[in-house]
Amino acid sequence: MVETVDRLFVHCRELITLGDGPPAGPRRGEAMRRIGVVEDGAVAVSGEWIAAVGTTDEITRKYRANEELDLSGFVVMPGFVDCHTHPVFARTRENEFHMRCAGADYMAIAASGGGILSSMRSVREMALEDLAECTERHLWGFAAHGTTTVECKTGYGLSLADECKSLQALQRAAAAVPLNVKRTFLGAHEFPPEYRDDREAYVRLLCDEMIPQLGKLADYCDVFAEPGVFDRTQSQRILLAARANGLRLRMHADEIQPMGGAELAVQLGADSADHLGRISDEGIRALAASNTVGVLLPGTIFFLAKPGYAPARRMIEAGCAIAIATDFNPGSCYTQSMMLIASIACTQMKMTAEEVITAATINAAYSLQLDREVGTLHPGKRADLCVLDVPSWRSIGYSFGGNPVAMTIKNGVPIVANVIERNPDWFQRGSDRASQ
Numbered sequence: 001m002v003e004t005v006d007r008l009f010v011h012c013r014e015l016i017t018l019g020d021g022p023p024a025g026p027r028r029g030e031a032m033r034r035i036g037v038v039e040d041g042a043v044a045v046s047g048e049w050i051a052a053v054g055t056t057d058e059i060t061r062k063y064r065a066n067e068e069l070d071l072s073g074f075v076v077m078p079g080f081v082d083c084h085t086h087p088v089f090a091r092t093r094e095n096e097f098h099m100r101c102a103g104a105d106y107m108a109i110a111a112s113g114g115g116i117l118s119s120m121r122s123v124r125e126m127a128l129e130d131l132a133e134c135t136e137r138h139l140w141g142f143a144a145h146g147t148t149t150v151e152c153k154t155g156y157g158l159s160l161a162d163e164c165k166s167l168q169a170l171q172r173a174a175a176a177v178p179l180n181v182k183r184t185f186l187g188a189h190e191f192p193p194e195y196r197d198d199r200e201a202y203v204r205l206l207c208d209e210m211i212p213q214l215g216k217l218a219d220y221c222d223v224f225a226e227p228g229v230f231d232r233t234q235s236q237r238i239l240l241a242a243r244a245n246g247l248r249l250r251m252h253a254d255e256i257q258p259m260g261g262a263e264l265a266v267q268l269g270a271d272s273a274d275h276l277g278r279i280s281d282e283g284i285r286a287l288a289a290s291n292t293v294g295v296l297l298p299g300t301i302f303f304l305a306k307p308g309y310a311p312a313r314r315m316i317e318a319g320c321a322i323a324i325a326t327d328f329n330p331g332s333c334y335t336q337s338m339m340l341i342a343s344i345a346c347t348q349m350k351m352t353a354e355e356v357i358t359a360a361t362i363n364a365a366y367s368l369q370l371d372r373e374v375g376t377l378h379p380g381k382r383a384d385l386c387v388l389d390v391p392s393w394r395s396i397g398y399s400f401g402g403n404p405v406a407m408t409i410k411n412g413v414p415i416v417a418n419v420i421e422r423n424p425d426w427f428q429r430g431s432d433r434a435s436q
């Protein structure tokens, strides 16, 4: 009995399914290295969902479709899940980047008007419609790089009105772009200048007004917990207020100096602890014993040319669930390429290609509570595919600097097709074959 589905993707040189069966919980240790490669693979899609995966032979014997797309020569994997980004900003900051390259330190850059506060000024000046348009453009940039699910933080408004505008801009942009978007309120990104001399008043504003009023516009609350920014007590107060208002928690933790950030994230039941360049041994132990995902952001360390990559090997060996993400933002990491991040993770943190694939898909999805919906290629999940113009999955990590994403498929539909220019008859060929 041959079943009719909406679409078949066939003849994938390699189909990376992320292994057998739906996973339970985030993947750790050896399980991070099981990626489930099917040669000459195929995916049957019904509506927005995967109906079946297998070899092309198996799938075409069981399924027929009006649209059949031939992906010969391409490696196909789950769409990337970028679980840490800051795309709600108005202007890029290339000037301060070049100052930094020329040797200027953080204080000199801040004195010239750079840093987070320059992003804050431009967001505050920009109208909602324009900020939504900038954000929408950034979301399409993720799609162009094979990302189908993205977590997006605010944090350049730093006032009730401007964080509200940022969340509304994000909501409009997300409605206009066919990606899964999780929205994170990051009012605790920095202290705005008007509260420089009364930090306690800003923490109160966050807990008593911003979180209760803006919480319904967000899925998550995040805090930049770092000595000199939000200290441990302030971070805890903010995250507890968020939890009391129904938000789930994420945390910028132990990036520059250890302060027990990972331990606090675990203690509060946060879904992720992010950065972790200076995580302590106790922090690694706490993370390994929890379901909090360690989200590593090696692109930032690379771009800032600083020491302090997270100890990924020690963390994986201790049993921590690890994800990787771009940290896309205008100051410290201006890339939307998960392929580039994969490369930096391999070369600088010594992760294997298999670990990087797991970290960029299912573990990242778990950190967003979307592991039942995305992150692997299994029946019942969204048909979100990243089609790579590379000879093998081993090119992930190896290939860097270009964009080998030939096509991004979201909910079974190609939304970005960089391959079309090279193969203008590509869609035609698929439907011709189906009608034969």
Ligand SMILES: [Zn+2]
Residues within 6 Å of the ligand: 084, 086, 252, 327
């Ligand atoms: Zn960040």
